[in-house]
Amino acid sequence: MGELSEAERRDWLRLARTENVGPVTFDQLVQRFGTAAKALAALPDLARRGGRAAGLKLPTDAQVDKELADGATLGARLIASCEPAFPQALAALDPPPPLIWTRGRVDLLDRPCVAVVGARVASAAGQRFARGLAAELGQNGHVIVSGLARGIDAAAHEGSLPTGTVAVLGGGVDDIYPPEHAGLYARIAETGCVVSESEPGRAAVARDFPRRNRIISGLSRAVVVVEAELRSGSLITARLAAEQGREVLAVPGSPLDPRAKGTNDLIRQGAALCEGAEDVLRALEGLRGFREPERGGYASGPTPDPDDALRREVAALLSPTPVSRDEIVRATGAAAPAVFAALVELSLAGRCELLPGGMVAAG
Structure with missing residues (x-):
């Protein structure tokens, strides 16, 4: 697909911001119906069939107008995953984020990227290592991706400012956290690139960071973890990178330092x-x-409507423990497209959660 028209962009934004529509559900809907507009028209009936009594909350025209206006005020750019300007590495994810806001040099996102991440409460030695590593990788032609957090992230950005750095945020593209990184953020927005999946003005909450980490690893060919305790967001980034087929590297440390246990x-x-x-x-x-797989186009295809019996059977097979959608298909013996359609309807009703990597869990 080429550039979206203004009407199509609004439809993509409205669908992406609809209640219970995450990246997997978005991808399934657009593949099934061919356009976001047709998917939006089908949502009320799909959610009802999935067992939802109340109507889905869709963004109003005023809310869409506000998000687009807020982005324009910041000088930010909204890019859909089907558009040529969307980063190729990110477009190859299954599924990609439907939309990203970018501020700064979008061209950096299609250069070879390496993520450097680690502990927020980092040692002075760890920060020095991250800064030097980022600088040297930058001098060798790599853009450094990180999350603007305290500690290792900030050091990686500082080391790569002269050669190219990308900050991926959990909140909106203008959500500067921690506040003391306002100066660093301004320099990245001017000479590097800031990326967010969230709407401008949104302050990050805990559930935003796994999505942020998925974008960090998705943009990168390799992820380097410098310091991390055993329960650390950096380890989530490393796990996502491995699932996405990226290289994962870790800096060893003293067994006496808790920040080395994760690495x-x-x-x-x-x-x-x-x-x-x-x-x-x-x-x-x-x-x-290395070449990322070609981004897929969206085309509608014949999708059988699941009947009530199949919906009930699929819902009964779900549990809080994520399982592969293929396992659900195998257990039902039904056609995969019909099972996937049933899962989308259940997800719109809030009865299941469609996860990246083809996994599904009870909602």
Whole structure:
């Protein structure tokens, strides 16, 4: 697909901001109906069939107008996953975020990127290492991606400001957190790029950070974790990177330092050891000539409507533990398109959650 028209962009935005419509549901709806407009028209009936009594909350025209106006005021750009300007690496995710807001140099997003992430309460040595690693990788032609957080993230951004850095935010593209990074944010917006999946003006909440981490890893060919405790968002980023087929590297540390437990565990699980930029460059050598899969177009196709019996059977098979959608298909013995359609209807009704990677759980 090429650039969306203004009407199509509004439809994509409205569908993406609809209650219970995450990236997986969005992707399934647009594939099934061909356009966001047709999907929007079908939503009330789909949610009702999924078992929802009250109507879905769809954004009003005024809310869509406000989001677009807020973005324009910031000088930010809204890019849909079907458009040529959408980063190729991110478009190849299954599924990609439907839309991203960007502020700054969008061209950086299609250059070879490496994520450098780690602890917020980082040691001075860890911050020095991250700053130097980012600087050297930048000098070797790589854009550094991180999350603007305290500690390792900030050090990685500072080291790569002269060569190109990308900050991915959990809140809106103008949500500067922590507040003391206002100066760093301003420099990134001017010479690098700021990216967010959320609407401008939104303050990040806890559930936004896994989505933010998925974009960090999705933009990158490799993720380097410098310091991380065992229960750390950086380890989530590393796990997502591995699931996305990216290289994962970790910096070893003293077993006496809790901030090394996460990185040492990553190495124990098979992550490559990183003692400097040469280790990252060596890992990326195997990706020379690497090309992301071509982005898919959206085309409607024949999708059988699930009947009530299939919906009930699918709902009964779900539990809080995520399972593959293919397992649900196998258990029902029904056609995969019909099962996927039933899952979309249940998700719109709030009765199940469609997760990236083809997983599904009870809502």
